[in-house]
Amino acid sequence: MxxxxxxxxxxxxxxxxxxPMIELFFSSDFELLISLILSAQSTDKTVNKITFILFKIANTPEGILQLGIEKLKYYIKSVGLYNTKAKYIIQTSFLLFNKYNNKIPKNRIELESLPGVGRKTANIILNVLFNKKTxxxxxxxxxxxxxxxxxxxxxxxxxxxxxxxxxxxxxxxxxxxxxxxxxxxxxxxxxxxxxxxxxxxxxxxxxxxxx
The missing domain is CATH 1.10.1670.10 (Helix-hairpin-Helix base-excision DNA repair enzymes (C-terminal))
Structure with a gap:
């Protein structure tokens, strides 16, 4: 062409x-990150139904860690690969809380070091949150x-x-x-x-x- x-x-x-706007519902940088981890091999519609409830209970790294992996699994069980995604979300929340002062990293290398975050997710975060032309x-x-x-x-x-x-x-x-x-x-x-x-x-x- x-x-x-x-x-x-x-x-x-x-x-x-x-x-154009992303179809995932979020009200903070952390919420977008978690929604994107959940969205792998799942529809935005399904993820939005889950996060509508989940984010009322826990929508920060500390909140997710306090919730714990078993309760997290309960809230996200309707999404595909929920066991793996729960593990990723707990691990990522731990890193954000302990290493990044609850802030989402602004560069690709650090983003892709977070469990559950690959190149596609990193590109979306850089684009949506940090206005990068990825x-x-x-x-x-x-x-x-x-x-x-x-x-x-x-x-x-x-x-x-x-x-x-x-x-x-x-x-x-x-x-x-x-x-x-x-x-x-x-x-x-x-x-x-x-x-x-x-x-x-x-x-x-x-x-x-x-x-």
């Missing part, structure tokens, strides 16, 4: 939704990037590097959310809604079911 076509696509997304690549972003021809790559790291290279700076802050929601609601893994696609005239998709 050429530079002009990419710019047209991003311009359409910008006009349609100039300020681009997180999840399954939706990966699929939309490859399927449309916007930025192709065999794995998420290659797609992320390609996006960072070809996306104009003015759009880098928002492209993750544009592509996530496009992949979630329009450019689905199956039964794509090409008839109502905002960028259909620029898309280079040719019925590739492997993407």
């Amino acid at each position: 050429n530079k002009k076509k990419r710019y047209e696509i991003l311009s359409l997304f910008h006009v349609n939704e100039p300020n 681009i997180a690549v999840d399954t939706h972003v990966f699929r939309v990037s490859n399927r449309t021809g916007f930025a192709t790559g065999k794995n998420v790291i290659k797609v992320e590097k390609k996006l960072m290279k070809v996306v104009p700076s003015v759009f880098k802050k928002n492209i993750h959310f544009w592509f996530v929601y496009h992949g979630r609601y329009i450019c689905k893994a199956r039964k794509q809604k090409c008839n109502i696609c905002l960028i259909s005239k620029f898309c280079e998709f040719i019925n590739n079911e492997s993407i």
Whole structure:
């Protein structure tokens, strides 16, 4: 895909939704971090149902530690991989409380040192909380990037590097959310809604079911 076509696509997304917001509910940096850990292989809707109750009981590192792992498991048991996620949340809360003065680290290396925080989660935190122009690549972003021809790559790291290279700076802050929601609601893994696609005239998709 050429530079002009990419710019047209991003311009359409910008006009349609100039300020896309994350669909996870949170009221503090810590709440966002915990929601993101919970969201791995789970839907935002499920996570929001869990945190609506959990955060009323414990929404700080100290609060989570006081709650304890068994009670934490009880509150998050409806989310996938809840045993592992409970362990990560306890360990991360311990580190934040004891090492970071309850503050979320502002750099990638420290973020990725937290249990349950990988590159995608770190990118989202840097983007949302610290206004960095990082681009997180999840399954939706990966699929939309490859399927449309916007930025192709065999794995998420290659797609992320390609996006960072070809996306104009003015759009880098928002492209993750544009592509996530496009992949979630329009450019689905199956039964794509090409008839109502905002960028259909620029898309280079040719019925590739492997993407």
